[in-house]
Amino acid sequence: MTHKVTTVWKEKMIFESDNPGGYSFNLGQTEENNDPYKPLRPKAVMLSSLAACSGLDIVSLAEKMRITFNDLKIKVEGELTEEHPKTYHTVSVDYHFYGKDLDESKINKAIALSVDKYCGVMEMFRQFAQVKTKTHFHNH
Known part of the structure; x- marks a missing residue:
């Protein structure tokens, strides 16, 4: 499978990129707080991609493993x-x-499967960075 994206310079330090799903988003950097483009910083998007990739695995595995939780937040720091x-x-x-x-046991198993087997973005990060994971349970 091949993914293709097209990224186009809009103006100043702003680019617009599509993705295989057809949606576009802005990348770049701005000094303006109210920049109408609201660009995402390219390196930060990599961290978001890592979180979303692993999160997609976990949500899919949770459904198959009959794991329930009300919310999942993944915080990534690079x-x-x-x-x-x-x-x-x-x-x-x-x-x-x-x-x-x-x-907790089933959730930890789902995380391990994502981290060690399924998340391709996690594996790509391992090629250039030390990746540490930690799980926090908030029972209420």
Whole structure:
């Protein structure tokens, strides 16, 4: 399978990119707080992609494994090198599960499957960064 995207320069430091699903979004950087383009920073989008990839695995596995939770938040933090080209050298992925009577054992199994087997973005990150994961359970 091949993914293709087209990215077009809009103006200043703003680019618009499509994706295979057909939706477009803006990338770049701006000094303006109310920039109408609301560009996403390219490196930060990589962290969001990592969270979404693993999250998609976990939600899919949860359905198959009959795991229930009310909410899932994935917080990803990347530490950049000091020298150019600045790349992530360490990435922390924190999974936060919210719900009543969370089945920690099953949830941990779903996370392990995502981290070790299914998440292609996680595997790509491992090629250039140390990836640390941690799980937090918020029972209420």
